[in-house]
Amino acid sequence: MSVLQAAVLGVVEGITEYLPISSTGHLILASELMGLGETATQRSAVDTFNIVIQGGAILAVLGLYFPRVVQMCKGLIGKDSDGLKLAIRIIVAFLPAAVLGVLLNDWIESKLFNTPMVLTALALGGVFMIVIDKWKFSKHKEGEVFEEGMDLYEISLMQALMIGLLQCVAMWPGTSRSMMTIAGGVLVGLKPKRAAEFSFLLGLPTLGGATVYSLYKSVSGDGPDMFEVIGWTPIVVGLVVATISAALAVKWLVAFLTKHGLAVFGYYRLILTAVLGGAIAMGVVSLHAGDSGVNDEILEDKIEVVLLEGTHPSGTHLIEREGFHVTALHGALEGSALVEAIGRAHVVGVRSKTQLTADVLKHCERLLAVGCFCAGTNQVDLDVAASMGVPVFNSPFSNTRSVAELTLSEIIALHRRVSHRSALLHKGEWDKSADRSHEVRGRTLGIIGYGHIGSQISVLAEAVGMRVVFFDVESKLPMGNAGSVGSIDELLKVSDVVSIHVPETSDTVGMIDAKRIGLMKHGAYLINNARGSVVDLDALRVAVDAGHIAGAAVDVFPDEPAKRGESFTNVMQGAENVILTPHVGGSTIEAQEAISVDAAEKLVKFVNRGTTTGAVNVPNVDLPSQEVEGVRAHRILNFHRNVPGVLGKFHEAASSLGVNISGQYLRTVGELGYVVLDADPSGAEALKDAMDGIEESVRTRMLW
Structure with a gap:
């Protein structure tokens, strides 16, 4: 997004946020006419940008009505009775939309954010304003100041609640929050000027809460940071321009309402409905369901792709270049929300958290293929997918370098007791000592599982002077000077460091138990960056506390939280010289990009050519x-x-x-x-x- 485009959207947002004419319709027109909605990544960027610059409208009202805001704050702490009365009424009017907004936000975006519903809201809003104007302003002479009605402090709690309920209607995209609240204020008997002022003040918690909530949703997923995609300069420019534009629009609106009423805005909305409808019909503009649902305006012959959990944009771009329609969602979904999002998709892309169970898959009648934008496929019912003729693809090798590098860094960090000394220094304890610190040069690394990851670690470890031995259930060609051993037990007995890189199978679950930990050298180190079920962590903790194992690094756990930010407890927490990481072995920008491209290429080849190379279930x-x-x-x-x-x-x-x-x-x-x-x-x-x-x-x- 360029600075000029950001400024244009800032002007549109600032002017239309408080005017009763629908900011949604105008932002759609502006962004599409500037070519900002051509790809899923661009749409996500524009969505995030529009959320941020909405804050400009909030800043404008804070500046223009600062004395009122201060008065309400004083009222809330018992220092201004009129301020308290007004603050309570703003809160009463705010609560209905706050509650319903949280409960119905995703449903509204998936069900109401489409062409017919937005155009209907625009048109009905226009008719509504014309009717209100004819009713309330029928005796008003054009051009004269309309002064009939109540002041802000005269409004009752019931009247404030009525305005709040009308504000709930504005959650329907295209309706306009300011339209419903200004018209609501006029309906309950406020002077037009005071109705507008009440609407502006009510917008502070309403827009503020919606902005924070929507912004949190847009950036809390595992996908790429949209602020990096947009750039900070356009964001700042858009925010400043929106603030200035909103301030000017607010001052103009108050003066206009007191002399001319609401009808002109109603007629404008009807004209906008016709213009927007015509632009959509001609293909100049299209509506997108954003991050909460699938766009039902897709042509039936268009391949529809739904990507969940914030897959890297490189894969999204690759798919879009094939002419497919992509809906990119940030977070994981489950249950009915998941079925709603992917039920009409031809291709679905997930990472590790979204569970495509048998029940979910059976609701996807159009599904052609599933892409797991990660190494594993445990989250998909592979047998059911195969029975439907749906291949499942993954990217098992694209993150191997990242896992190998993390493992090497842990080998060195454990030998130097980095995590322990760092923790002490954070507590203010200076422990400059060579106690139990070693070089890795000359020490023996034992690798269990000599596949794509294990073999890379072998090369990296030899480069820093380590001797490498490995065990694998299949015969493997050694890399460099590495040598194979005949059994896991033999490897454990001769290794100073043991690193595990095996898949989860019936043979590997519980493979490293108390007995095998006991076979390891006294003072050895254990690293598990494979699967959480492979190592008995209770036995490992006992061995670490006893000093038999000098340190450990664990990146995978038997039970892991479903999403980022959830609490986590494990027996290894608090153990000395133990590095714990939240399953981030393959989580680097480079790995995620490589995974995204690899999985996307496989999906495209299947859809376009029928190629199933790399599929795990067909x-x-x-x-x-x-x-x-x-x-x-x-x-x-x-x-x-x-x-x-x-x-x-x-x-x-x-x-x-x-x-x-x-x-x-x-x-x-x-x-x-x-x-x-x-x-x-x-x-x-x-x-x-x-x-x-x-x-x-x-x-x-x-x-x-």
Whole structure:
């Protein structure tokens, strides 16, 4: 976002936030006309930006009505009776929207933030204001100051509550908070000037609370920091411009209302409805559901992708370049909210927290593929996905370098007792000593699991002078001077440091128990950056406290919190020279970008070509595209039950239809078979229908 674009949005926000004409509609027009809504990342950036600059409207009212604000503050501490009366009425009017806003925010964004509902709100709001004007201002002469009505201190608690209830209606996008509260003030009998003032003061807690809540939601996920995407300079410019614009708009509105009433704003809203509706119909502008739901305005032939948990924008960009529509959500979802978000998606991307259970998957009738933007796939019911003909992809190797580097750093830190000495110094205790501190050069590192991570650690450790031995259940080619040993027990007996890098299987659960910890050298170190179930942490704590194990580093735990910020307790907490990290082995910017790109590429290849290379639950197939007399053959994908004779039925169907098959690739795994066929364009559609009608077929799709 450029500084000029930020300034334009600041002007739009500042002017429209307090005028009863809907800031939503104007911000949609402005951002889309400036080309700020073309990608999911841009939409997220604009959403965050608009939330931040809303604070400019708050600052404007604070400045213009500072004496009133001070008076209410004095009232709340018992020093101003009129201030207390006004403050109580503002609070009474604020509470309904505060409660309903928290309860219904996600539902409103997913159900009401769409073209028909926003346009309906704009139009009904216009009619509402015209009716109120005709009713309340019927005897008013145009141009004369309208002074009939109550002052602020005369309003009753019931009247304040009525204004607050009308403010709740403004949660419907396109309605306008200022419209409902100003009109509400006029309805209960306030002077137009005082109705506007009450609306402005009510906006302080309402807009302030909404801003903080929405901003928290936008940045509290695991995704990229939107402030980094936007840049701080545009944010500051937008905030300043919004403040100045809002101050001018507020002063103008008060003067205008007292002489001209509300009707002109009603007519303006009707004109805006027509303009915005026409722009949407012509494709100039589109509405997006933001971070809380799926946009129902998608064309049926458009591939819809929903990415949860703030996946890195590099993968999002890659998917969008293919012409797919992407809805990027920051946090994890569950239950009905998850089904609501992904129920109509063709492709779903998750990280480790969103659970795609059998029940959730069965609600996703359009689902073609799932991408796990992480190493593991435990969060997906793989068997159910396979039974639906839905491949599940992950990125098991993209974060291996990050895990390897963390492990090496822990090896050195444990030998130098860095965490222990750092903790002492934070407490103010200076402990400059070589006691129990060692170099790693010349010491033996034992690696259990010599795969992509273990082998990289082997190379890094040798580079700092360590001797490396390893054990793996499969025969592996040693890297450098590393040597293999015949068993885990043998490795434990000879190693000064043991680092574990194995998957979670029935064989590895509880693999390092009290007995095996007892086999380790006295004064050795243990590192687990693999899976939390592999090491018996109770036994490890006993060994550390007894001094048998000189230190440990643990990045994975049997029971981990579902989301960031939750409390965590574990038996290893408080142990001396023990490094605990919250499962961040693969959590680096570089790793997340690599994972995002890798998973996105696999999803795109499947959607576009039918390639399942890298899928964990279906046969891996990759068929090069074929040509028939210079024309690319049409590609048919078919998942089917793995029983004898299915391929013969496909060939029989092709023969009866007179369709030539120019290329095919069939593989089976367990109970599932997957075949990719390239057929003559003239009869491919009929062949696809015939294959889909065969009893054993699970799912058939034609790509081109």
